[in-house]
Amino acid sequence: MRITKRALVPVSLVAAVSVALAGCVGGGSSGGGGEVTYWGAFYAPTTEEAFQEIFVDGFNADSDAKVDMEVKELTTIGQLTETAVSAGEAPDIVYSDGPTSASDFARADRTLPLDEYAEEYGWEEKFLPWAYELSTVDGKVSSVPASYGSMALFYNAEVFEEHGWTPPTTLAEFETIAEEADEAGMVPLGGGNAGYQGMNEWLVTAVFNAAVGPEKIYDVLTGEASFTDPEFVSAIELIQSWIDKGWLAGGSESYFTTDDTANVTGLANGTTAMYVSGTWTFNSLSEVFEDPAQWAWAPLPSLNESVDPGVFPLAIGTALSVSADAADPDAAASFIDYVTGDVDRALSYTARTGENPPPLEMSADQFPEDVDERSVELYTQIPETSNVGYATWTFFPPQTNAYLISEFDKIVTGDLTAEEYLSGMQDAFDEEFDAGETLVPFTPQGRG
Amino acid sequence: MTADTAIPGAVLVAPPTRRGAPPSLRGRRLGARANRRLLAWVFVAPLLAVNLLVITGPGMASVFYSFTDWDGLSTPRFVGLANYAEMLGSGAVLNALVHNVLWTLFFLVVPMTMGLVGAFLLSRLRRGQAFFRVLYFIPYVLATVVSAAIWRQILDPDGGIGAALATLGIPFLADVNFLGNPSLALGSVAFINTWQWWGFLLVIFLASMRSVDPALYEAVRLDGAGPVREFWHITLPSIRPTLVFLGLMTVIWSFLVFDYIYVLTQGGPAGATDVLSTVLYREAFQNQSHGYASAVAMLLSAISALTVLGYLALRRRLGWEV
Structure with a gap:
C-alpha cells in the first residue's frame, strides 16, 4: 500500500494531538456508578489474599458499590500516593x-x-479517643485510622532463660543485661538502618518515650518545652554511649549495614540479646524463629528514674481518607468503615495475617482464638494502661521527622553532638509549629 | 537558444534565465519545497509533541517551582531566589557536589581505562574474543537492584568475602565494613557500579577499534612499534570521537547518578555517599520541599548544560568530531 503525503498529514496531526491530550486528560477518580478505587500494599502475598477476601470481596458482595483494589509496593505506597494526590490522580x-x-x-x-x-x-464511639482525636484537622475529621501499634522490647525467651535474665524494667537492669550479653559475645541491642533509613526513628521514639517521658514530649509538641532541654540531650547521649560501647548493632559501622531482618535473625539464632522494634515485627518474628513460641516481647524499660517503666508509644500505621475527586464518596466512606469499623471483621484479618488491628475499643474476649496470644496481650494492655506515649512518625510534623531520621546518622557516626542534633530538630519544629502544621497530641493520661 | 536562430513558425519559448525558472516551473519548485517542509514537520510533529509534554513542559515547570516554596500539595508561594540562596549556603548540597565531582573523576579514570585497555587486549585475541565480550557485558544487563543485592552480600562484614577469607586464614578484610564505614562507602559504591559499567565501555571501545584501518597497524609495525606504541599512536587517535563522546556522557551521567547509591546506602552513612540526586530526592519526597528540590534540579541541569557547552567549545577550537 502506498502512503501518500496527504494521508500522512492527518495521521500525524491526530497522533500529535492524541499525545498532547493524553497528558491533559486526567485519569482522576475511576470511581463512578458506585465504583471505588483503592491502593493496597501488603507484607506478603498471603496478607494481600486475606485482605482481598475479607474486605474487598466481602464488601463487594455485601454492597451495591464495587471496590477495585490495585496492589502497590509496601515500601513505596506512601510516596506513590503523595505523588498521585499532588498530580490530582489519587x-x-x-x-x-x-x-x-x-x-x-x-x-x-x-x-x-x-x-x-x-x-x-x-466512628467517635468506635475508635480509641486518642486515635479519633488525631484524625481531625481544624476540627474536621479528615481520616480514619486503619491500624495502630506500639514499640516494645523483643527477645528470645530461651536465650534469656539460659542466661538467667528477666526482661528489664529499669536502665540499670537493661545495662546489666547489655554488659553480660556483650561479655558473652552477643550484640546486646539490635539496631540498624540498612535499606530503610526510617529505622532510625524506631530507636529514637523508644528512647525519647522511655528516657524523656510522654509528659515532656507532650510539652514540646505543644510548644511549652524544647528539644534542646536537658532531658532530650541526656536521652541522645544515652544512645551515643551505647554506640561507643559497641552495644547498639555491634558498633557504628555495623549500624549502617544491619537491617530489620538481620536483627530478627540475630534474636532467633541467639547472637542478639534484645531488639527494640514495633508491633509490625510480630509477623517476621514468627516467620524467622525456628520455634515461633520462643520469641517474646516486654514493655519498654524505664531509661530514666522520672519515667515509669512500661511506656507504650502509640502509633498509627495507616490512615485512610476519601479523595476530593472521588466520584462516589459515599461508597468510599462505606468501604473505609467496612475495613476499620467492625471489631470482629478486623480481628479476623489480624488472626489470619498477624497484621496490626485498627484502634477500636475491643476487649480480650473479642480476639479470635487463632490470634497470637502475645499480640492479644499487647493489644489488651494498651487500652488499660495510662502510660502511653508518642511515636515520632505519628505525632511529629513531617520536616521535623525527616530531620530526625536523616541527621540521626550523624549521631551514630559522632559527626554531631546531642546538642547540635537537637538544636536542628527544634529549628525544624519551630518552623512547622509557627506555620500551624503540627497535630494536636492527646493529653498525657497522667494529667487527667 | 535565442530569437535570431528561431525557426519560423516555431513557438517561441522564453529560455530559462539565471534569475530563475519560468513562473510555472518556479511555482512547481516552490510547491515541492513547501511540500518537503510540510512532510518534515509531519514526521517531526509527534516527537515534538512528546518532547513538549514530557521534557519541555515539566522542565519549565521545574524552573517555575524553583522560585517557590511548595510542598507538592498546596498553592506554591513565590519566594524569588530564596531556594537558590539556601542551596548555595547548604552544607549538604556542597557535600553532595563534592561527592559528584569525586564520582566523575573516578568514572573518567577507572572504568574508562579498564574499558580501553580491556578492549585493546581483546582486539588482539584471535580466538575466544566473543566469549570474553559476552562475559564482560553480562553485568551490564543485570538490574541495578539485583547486582546491588549481590554485592551487598559479598561485602557484608559478617557473611561476605571478608568473613570467608578470615575462615581461610586470611583475615585482612575481616573487620572491614565497606558500606558502613563513612570513609569507604563512596568508593565501595563506585567500585560496584564500575563492576557493572566497564564491560559496556569495553564493548563500545572494541567496536570502535574494529573500524580502525588495519593498514595503519601494519605500517607502524613495519616501523618496529610494539603494542604500547600501537595503542598510543594508532588506536587512541583513531577512536578519539568515541572516547570523547563517552567521556562527555560519563560526566553527565556521573552528575545524574542515583540508583546504586540509593539502593546500597541511601546517601549514608551520615551523608558519606550523598550526591545531588539523593539530596534532591530526599528534599522532594521526604521533606516535601518540592520548590527547593527544583532548585537542586536546576543546578544539576546547569552542570550538564555547561558540560555540553564546554564540549562544543572544545570541538570548535580543536576540530574534534564525534
Missing part, C-alpha cells in the same frame, strides 16, 4: 502512612471532610 480512597500525611492532604483540600460519615458510622 485513587478514591487515599492511603497515608499516618495522620501527618493525612492532615497534609486535608489542609490542601485534596481529601474530603468526613464528619458526616463519622456521625453516620459512629
Whole structure:
C-alpha cells in the first residue's frame, strides 16, 4: 500500500494531538456508578489474599458499590500516593502512612471532610479517643485510622532463660543485661538502618518515650518545652554511649549495614540479646524463629528514674481518607468503615495475617482464638494502661521527622553532638509549629 | 537558444534565465519545497509533541517551582531566589557536589581505562574474543537492584568475602565494613557500579577499534612499534570521537547518578555517599520541599548544560568530531 503525503498529514496531526491530550486528560477518580478505587500494599502475598477476601470481596458482595483494589509496593505506597494526590490522580480512597500525611492532604483540600460519615458510622464511639482525636484537622475529621501499634522490647525467651535474665524494667537492669550479653559475645541491642533509613526513628521514639517521658514530649509538641532541654540531650547521649560501647548493632559501622531482618535473625539464632522494634515485627518474628513460641516481647524499660517503666508509644500505621475527586464518596466512606469499623471483621484479618488491628475499643474476649496470644496481650494492655506515649512518625510534623531520621546518622557516626542534633530538630519544629502544621497530641493520661 | 536562430513558425519559448525558472516551473519548485517542509514537520510533529509534554513542559515547570516554596500539595508561594540562596549556603548540597565531582573523576579514570585497555587486549585475541565480550557485558544487563543485592552480600562484614577469607586464614578484610564505614562507602559504591559499567565501555571501545584501518597497524609495525606504541599512536587517535563522546556522557551521567547509591546506602552513612540526586530526592519526597528540590534540579541541569557547552567549545577550537 502506498502512503501518500496527504494521508500522512492527518495521521500525524491526530497522533500529535492524541499525545498532547493524553497528558491533559486526567485519569482522576475511576470511581463512578458506585465504583471505588483503592491502593493496597501488603507484607506478603498471603496478607494481600486475606485482605482481598475479607474486605474487598466481602464488601463487594455485601454492597451495591464495587471496590477495585490495585496492589502497590509496601515500601513505596506512601510516596506513590503523595505523588498521585499532588498530580490530582489519587485513587478514591487515599492511603497515608499516618495522620501527618493525612492532615497534609486535608489542609490542601485534596481529601474530603468526613464528619458526616463519622456521625453516620459512629466512628467517635468506635475508635480509641486518642486515635479519633488525631484524625481531625481544624476540627474536621479528615481520616480514619486503619491500624495502630506500639514499640516494645523483643527477645528470645530461651536465650534469656539460659542466661538467667528477666526482661528489664529499669536502665540499670537493661545495662546489666547489655554488659553480660556483650561479655558473652552477643550484640546486646539490635539496631540498624540498612535499606530503610526510617529505622532510625524506631530507636529514637523508644528512647525519647522511655528516657524523656510522654509528659515532656507532650510539652514540646505543644510548644511549652524544647528539644534542646536537658532531658532530650541526656536521652541522645544515652544512645551515643551505647554506640561507643559497641552495644547498639555491634558498633557504628555495623549500624549502617544491619537491617530489620538481620536483627530478627540475630534474636532467633541467639547472637542478639534484645531488639527494640514495633508491633509490625510480630509477623517476621514468627516467620524467622525456628520455634515461633520462643520469641517474646516486654514493655519498654524505664531509661530514666522520672519515667515509669512500661511506656507504650502509640502509633498509627495507616490512615485512610476519601479523595476530593472521588466520584462516589459515599461508597468510599462505606468501604473505609467496612475495613476499620467492625471489631470482629478486623480481628479476623489480624488472626489470619498477624497484621496490626485498627484502634477500636475491643476487649480480650473479642480476639479470635487463632490470634497470637502475645499480640492479644499487647493489644489488651494498651487500652488499660495510662502510660502511653508518642511515636515520632505519628505525632511529629513531617520536616521535623525527616530531620530526625536523616541527621540521626550523624549521631551514630559522632559527626554531631546531642546538642547540635537537637538544636536542628527544634529549628525544624519551630518552623512547622509557627506555620500551624503540627497535630494536636492527646493529653498525657497522667494529667487527667 | 535565442530569437535570431528561431525557426519560423516555431513557438517561441522564453529560455530559462539565471534569475530563475519560468513562473510555472518556479511555482512547481516552490510547491515541492513547501511540500518537503510540510512532510518534515509531519514526521517531526509527534516527537515534538512528546518532547513538549514530557521534557519541555515539566522542565519549565521545574524552573517555575524553583522560585517557590511548595510542598507538592498546596498553592506554591513565590519566594524569588530564596531556594537558590539556601542551596548555595547548604552544607549538604556542597557535600553532595563534592561527592559528584569525586564520582566523575573516578568514572573518567577507572572504568574508562579498564574499558580501553580491556578492549585493546581483546582486539588482539584471535580466538575466544566473543566469549570474553559476552562475559564482560553480562553485568551490564543485570538490574541495578539485583547486582546491588549481590554485592551487598559479598561485602557484608559478617557473611561476605571478608568473613570467608578470615575462615581461610586470611583475615585482612575481616573487620572491614565497606558500606558502613563513612570513609569507604563512596568508593565501595563506585567500585560496584564500575563492576557493572566497564564491560559496556569495553564493548563500545572494541567496536570502535574494529573500524580502525588495519593498514595503519601494519605500517607502524613495519616501523618496529610494539603494542604500547600501537595503542598510543594508532588506536587512541583513531577512536578519539568515541572516547570523547563517552567521556562527555560519563560526566553527565556521573552528575545524574542515583540508583546504586540509593539502593546500597541511601546517601549514608551520615551523608558519606550523598550526591545531588539523593539530596534532591530526599528534599522532594521526604521533606516535601518540592520548590527547593527544583532548585537542586536546576543546578544539576546547569552542570550538564555547561558540560555540553564546554564540549562544543572544545570541538570548535580543536576540530574534534564525534
